[in-house]
Amino acid sequence: MTTKRQLTTQPAPRRWALRRNWRMSKSTGRRIRLTITYILLTAGAITMAFPLVWMFLASFKPEWQILTNPPIWIPSKWVHVNAGDSTKEIALWKVENPEGEEVQVFTIGTRRYTTAVDINALADVLLSVPADQLSDARAQTVGDVTLNVRRQQGGGEVVALARDGSNLVVAPAEVVAGAAQRLPLDLVNSGARANITIGDYKFQARELDEDILLALGPESQLTVSVPKSTAQDIFLVHPEELSDPQFFHIGNTDLQLYRLEGRPGDQRFVQVGLETWQPVLEMDEALEHGYTIPTEDLPGTPEIRAFELATMPVYTFTQEDGSEQEVILLTQTGPNSFVIPVDAATTIRLSPLEKLSYPFVKTVDGVSLRYLDDYEEQGEKHSIVIVGERIDMTMVVPQASIDEAFDVDSGSLDRVLKVRFRLENYVEALSRDVGGATFITFYKNSAIVVFLNLLGTYLSVIPVAYGFARLEAPGKNTLFLVLLSTMMIPFPVLLIPTYEIFRTLGMLNTLWPLFIRAFFGSAFFTFLLRQFFMNIPRELEEAARIDGANTLQVLWNVILPLSKPALLTIGIFTFWWNWNAFFEPFVYVNSIQNFTVTLGLAFFKGQYVYNYHWLMAAGMTTIIPIIVLFFLAQRYFIEGIQLTGLKG
Numbered sequence: 001m002t003t004k005r006q007l008t009t010q011p012a013p014r015r016w017a018l019r020r021n022w023r024m025s026k027s028t029g030r031r032i033r034l035t036i037t038y039i040l041l042t043a044g045a046i047t048m049a050f051p052l053v054w055m056f057l058a059s060f061k062p063e064w065q066i067l068t069n070p071p072i073w074i075p076s077k078w079v080h081v082n083a084g085d086s087t088k089e090i091a092l093w094k095v096e097n098p099e100g101e102e103v104q105v106f107t108i109g110t111r112r113y114t115t116a117v118d119i120n121a122l123a124d125v126l127l128s129v130p131a132d133q134l135s136d137a138r139a140q141t142v143g144d145v146t147l148n149v150r151r152q153q154g155g156g157e158v159v160a161l162a163r164d165g166s167n168l169v170v171a172p173a174e175v176v177a178g179a180a181q182r183l184p185l186d187l188v189n190s191g192a193r194a195n196i197t198i199g200d201y202k203f204q205a206r207e208l209d210e211d212i213l214l215a216l217g218p219e220s221q222l223t224v225s226v227p228k229s230t231a232q233d234i235f236l237v238h239p240e241e242l243s244d245p246q247f248f249h250i251g252n253t254d255l256q257l258y259r260l261e262g263r264p265g266d267q268r269f270v271q272v273g274l275e276t277w278q279p280v281l282e283m284d285e286a287l288e289h290g291y292t293i294p295t296e297d298l299p300g301t302p303e304i305r306a307f308e309l310a311t312m313p314v315y316t317f318t319q320e321d322g323s324e325q326e327v328i329l330l331t332q333t334g335p336n337s338f339v340i341p342v343d344a345a346t347t348i349r350l351s352p353l354e355k356l357s358y359p360f361v362k363t364v365d366g367v368s369l370r371y372l373d374d375y376e377e378q379g380e381k382h383s384i385v386i387v388g389e390r391i392d393m394t395m396v397v398p399q400a401s402i403d404e405a406f407d408v409d410s411g412s413l414d415r416v417l418k419v420r421f422r423l424e425n426y427v428e429a430l431s432r433d434v435g436g437a438t439f440i441t442f443y444k445n446s447a448i449v450v451f452l453n454l455l456g457t458y459l460s461v462i463p464v465a466y467g468f469a470r471l472e473a474p475g476k477n478t479l480f481l482v483l484l485s486t487m488m489i490p491f492p493v494l495l496i497p498t499y500e501i502f503r504t505l506g507m508l509n510t511l512w513p514l515f516i517r518a519f520f521g522s523a524f525f526t527f528l529l530r531q532f533f534m535n536i537p538r539e540l541e542e543a544a545r546i547d548g549a550n551t552l553q554v555l556w557n558v559i560l561p562l563s564k565p566a567l568l569t570i571g572i573f574t575f576w577w578n579w580n581a582f583f584e585p586f587v588y589v590n591s592i593q594n595f596t597v598t599l600g601l602a603f604f605k606g607q608y609v610y611n612y613h614w615l616m617a618a619g620m621t622t623i624i625p626i627i628v629l630f631f632l633a634q635r636y637f638i639e640g641i642q643l644t645g646l647k648g
Helices: 001-007 011-058 173-179 185-189 228-233 283-289 424-431 439-470 476-488 491-504 516-520 525-535 538-546 552-560 564-580 583-587 599-608 612-643
Strands: 076-077 078-081 087-090 092-095 100-116 127-130 140-144 147-150 159-162 169-171 180-184 192-198 199-208 211-215 220-227 235-237 240-252 253-260 270-281 291-294 303-305 310-318 325-334 336-341 349-352 361-363 366-375 380-386 391-397 404-407 417-419
Touching: 001 173, 011 612, 078 228, 100 147, 100 173, 100 185, 100 228, 100 270, 127 159, 140 173, 147 173, 159 199, 159 491, 169 173, 173 180, 180 185, 180 310, 185 211, 211 564, 220 228, 220 253, 240 270, 270 283, 283 336, 283 366, 283 380, 291 583, 303 525, 325 366, 325 439, 336 366, 424 439, 424 612, 439 476, 439 525, 439 552, 439 564, 439 599, 439 612, 476 525, 491 583, 525 564, 538 552, 552 564, 564 599, 564 612, 583 599, 599 612
Parallel strands: none
Antiparallel strands: 076 417, 078 087, 092 100, 100 180, 100 211, 100 220, 127 169, 140 147, 147 159, 159 169, 192 199, 199 211, 220 404, 235 391, 240 253, 253 270, 270 349, 270 380, 270 391, 291 336, 303 310, 310 325, 325 336, 361 366, 366 380
């Protein structure tokens, strides 16, 4: 009996265990489904938000940083060092020096290297081989050099040296490697051309230091780098002052050194860079001491005089009192010239042309002056005037300052960056002249259009919606259907008649067509608000009427306070549609002074199509009001959508 009871009662615990395990698996499955759902929602949110986040970050970056590869995600500043006492700023890089230490450097050029061999050293091993018996060439390191190696059928590895009809003249790779060396390509090419015949084979080589060199390849490019401390010894000279270029071994590289006019013959200099420079001077100095005179009053031929390496034309000008004054010609506009006395011009200096992009223009006594308010020099902001003629100058540094020069692979250079958000992108974008207007004008126009559309929509829609929702009148429902039917008319059908009406009224090229129709109602908003009004209990309205309120007082004191969600929804839609409107302003407005934000942004893009940092900043300023409005009013917006149209 005991055995039977045991047999009948044993299965029960197992069934309980199975049910318990089943409940656990259902719970686990639910958690898995929720996890997958959240992952998909998060991935979707990131995908949707990424363009906006990228645009936001790009609006704080310098122009070069927006499309760089690999991308720089966080807005940063590329650290620079000044080139001597000049206004030139040189970018810094991080790299390992030959001792394996990470140092900050700047580059002074690139060097192409090739593998070259003295052809006379291979005279005894030359062989002519049919080309079809050789494989394709591939770069391979043999010994201490890299060669273009081919494999010979039934033989070893060879290097092709020249053509012999349909054959190739080759030599064993190991023999070539023993006689070859890696040399700067420009050093090899600086040798005199030499046509050499060895046995039955002809070679085109270069004669250099009594060696007959044959360039074999492959070529490689390295970047010449020097420590950042070298920058303090850089100075500017005129290119024609450099002479007698020769190659010297400096540090672990080879550089072309020059003699410099007016310096001892045993001193040599490296040319760091040749650029175009432009004379500038301080705006305050130009406005305080400069003045306009008729160009015809400037006597004869000017004397070209140097001012801190900037060459400027100097005239001896006879003043009204008969005295003579030496003046510098800064700029000319038509019949007028803007000059400044020589004694008062103390801030003239040269600036790299690259720092003077997109200047402003202002008119002073009939003369147009190009200027920059945000010119940066030695870490400080200056307001400068761009004057004179452009001039080519070269930067040089003494040989003694570059003893630590070395070659590096260009791919191993990393920019020296520090995080910096450029707020000036917004200032520059919003203050840019766009056909005689700025973004401030566009924002003002858009603000006027949005405000008047909001005012007109509320004044026209609220009483009509209340009438359809609460008041009794014959044919009310029929009129409401007629109103809704107007929503079915395609916009292009209305465009031409509406345009003709505004043209007849003389409203084209004004802001009137962009807001006046809001005062005549909107079928969509009327429907939206009517549905909301119908959900408000009539008991509240009847109680107000018992207390003596008239229809207007009921609407103002009872209905509207309860309709905030719907009213805010209408406001959001109205703001959104009119702030982002492009087509209608494009049709009705052609004066830049009357452009709205969207038209202004499109025109700005045409003017500054390659200034991506300004475009991103200007674009963000047009998006921010919509984003801020939605986040501040999203609760009312969602509530208004949910509560509207629950019954008809």
